[in-house]
Amino acid sequence: MKTSLLLFIFSLSILTATAQDASVEQSTYGIQFGFLGFWGHNESKLSNSIALRSELGIDAGFYSNSFIGSSGFVLVPAITFEPRWYYNLNKRVSKSRRIDGNSGNFIAIKTTYHPDIVINSVANNLNFISDISIIPTWGIRRNVGKHFTYETGIGLGYIHYIKEENVYLSDSDGFAINLHLRIGYRF
Incomplete structure (x- = not known):
């Protein structure tokens, strides 16, 4: 009886130690580059499987307006807060x-704000309208070597355009898609 109790306690301590090893990092920093932008980020541990990602970056996009005959390329700042649940660490x-650098599959709620600031130039008769989007996202992150990462994700959510007084919008909200493929460097 005493031996089985000791064996049970020993087995429980091994399982507990293994479960404790499967945790997101306390804090990790990095930069990422993708098809339409570049970003700097930090992930801070909230619990063993949840991290809060804060991100500051530049989103890129193309625009076209057949009414005024204008099209081009635009760069805008992006501020993102994203709680991530890494569900497969154990x-x-x-x-x-590997789970270092928060390598694993995740489910996130990506919340991004684009202010009405354009970094490059656009035609004088065009105005960028700020927006906020909330997009539930599924994704994966993997490490390559000691410092390099790649990440991909997909999600469908909601976007709200923040209307200005002198601008007419036919609809101030709608669907938003998050489809990203990024490579990065982790510090």
């Missing part, structure tokens, strides 16, 4: 896969 540890 499974990755049990298969001896």
